[in-house]
Amino acid sequence: MSSKIGALQTEKIKSEKFKFKPSAYGKFFFWACTFLFLFIFFTEIHPLVIYDSDDWSNISYVRQAYPLWKDWNPCRVFPETFLPFIAYIAAFLVKPLVHDYLLSMTLTFGFVISAAIFIYLILFWKWIKVKFKATDTQAIVCTLAFLLFHFSILKNGWAGNSYLFFSENVTCYFYYVLPNLMNAGIVLWFMAGPTDLNTTWNNGNLLKKGCLILLIYLSILSNLFPTIILISYIGYNFLLAFISFIKKRQKTVWEFIKENLFSIVCIGFWLISLVYEAAGERSASIASSSIQIKETLNILFAYLYQLNRMTCRIFILAVGIAIVTWIRSKNKREIDKYYRDTVIETLICTVVVTIFLVLLCGVSGSGYLSRTDVSFGIFFYGFLFVMGSFIYVLQEHPKTTLAVPLILYIVLMDILVGEQIFRESNMGSLNSKVCISVSQDLIDQMVKADQEGKTEMTLYVPVGNGKTDDNWPHAKYMGYSVSRTLCRHGIISQIIDVDVEPAPEMNEKYHIVYSK
Secondary structure (H helix, E strand, O other): OHHHHHHHHHHHHHHHHOOOOHHHHHHHHHHHHHHHHHHHHHHHHOOOOOOOHHHHHHOOOOOOOOOOOOOOOOOOHHHHHHHHHHHHHHHHHHHHHHOOHHHHHHHHHHHHHHHHHHHHHHHHHHHHHHHOOOOHHHHHHHHHHHHHHHHHOOOOOOOOEOOOOOOOOHHHHHHHHHHHHHHHHHHHHHHOOOOOHHHHHHHOOHHHHHHHHHHHHHHHOOOHHHHHHHHHHHHHHHHHHHHHHHHHOOOOHHHHHHHOHHHHHHHHHHHHHHHHHHOOHHHHHHOOOOOOHHHHHHHHHHHHHHOOHHHHHHHHHHHHHHHHHHHHHOOOOHHHHHHHHHHHHHHHHHHHHHHHHHHHHHHHOHHHHHOHHHHHHHHHHHHHHHHHHHHHHHHHOHHHHHHHHHHHHHHHHHHHOOOOOEOOOOOOOOOHHHHHHHHHHHHHHHHHHHHOOOOEEEEEEOOOOOOOOOOOOOOOOOHHHHHHHHHHOOOOOOOOEEEEEEOHHHHHHHOOOOOO
16 A cells, blocks of 8 residues: 555656646747747848858858967957858758758758857846846846847838848858857856856866856957957956955955956957957958047947937836936845946946947948947947846836836837838848849859869859949859859869859849949
8 A cells, every 4th residue: 555655656746847837838938939030030031041252151161270370360260160060060961851052051040040049048038037036927028128129229210220130141140140149148147147257167067167168269269349248247357356355455466366367367368369360461451541430439429320219218217217216225135236236337348348349440440330240249238237227127116017018019019110121131131032042043053064074164143232343242253162162062073163254144134233
């Protein structure tokens, strides 16, 4: 009898162990829908299609995974190794399943970008759950708002708007957007930690430390513009530790260095990467003849006119209520103190990121700052300040949750008003079906020449936009890149010597008209 009771109890424990709570169903549904939306967005709504010269070149160009002194891009280790690696996965693992080379690339690239944004949102979720003690309901609405604001903040027209996950081609998604998300994700992971980042590092196991070293290494060796997202956070926390050390004088200099070695190494490694980049050939080629600080500041201030007014009103309301609430609280409770610290931290990091980007763009070219994939760091810390205020208000005034669904619906509808709302992710913002047709035409020309056993051929491409002498976006020098890529991906059997010829007939055939 006792054995039967024991068996029943065991079965009960097992059933309870694997029984989902209603809230678990809700969270699973939310996250599943979020990833599904992102995947559909980047594969169907605004698919990432191989189109221009940079795309054809970089999806098969592989470099060494360490800084290369005086190389064209000395420190762009992450994008120049990860992009071709993902392209190989698309060509040899996904293509056999879908039987379409271009589709396999689009699906794989879309999945990678969606997964990166998905992880970014999960880390944001963890931050507000851990630090602001948010409920699951509050975390869901805040994460949804956080995602929507990335699409709404720059939506100011009927068509052709930008958004904070936008970039101009496949190459730039891996060279700018992914480094942005990786650097921001590491910051969120540190912010959600139970202790400061140096203590988190010191208490971690070897495997965890090894993975963190890899992430920091790839984040810093990715692209100069997004690295300041991570370094500003590490630098701010190091400054706090240094101030505390000076005030208390309870430790020796060596003890201070030992405790903050992680921050010191990260900052030092970043400074070395700056030296490498300054000595690179690309830096020399794009450096402005004069420092364009004034022009860069004009672009920065121009953002104020581009911001979505509805979203800005919501931001101002949330921050205003939060600040009034914090003043009345007299900073007594833990959540009040954390909100204060969040405000100070995010505002200082926003200022540091802004100054760095203005200086860097002033040297490399003021036009860079007009790109959302370059200015992302400013918005990221600004959003953390706003979202910290948002969750603080929900925590302190629970009844305000009643208004959140209505607010989110208004924001969503404001995003959806218009036609061809967002820009396409290709040079010229052409319809993605046109890009697919043109790229497939280039592939067909190459395959036909390969089947005929040719070692030389003329590749006919659309006439470019006229803004450069090289027929951009299908540059006259792209012949070898297309041949190398298709050969490495098993589409043609050998490297073919390609002469690129712009053909007006291609523009007429595919109705391509580039804006001047």
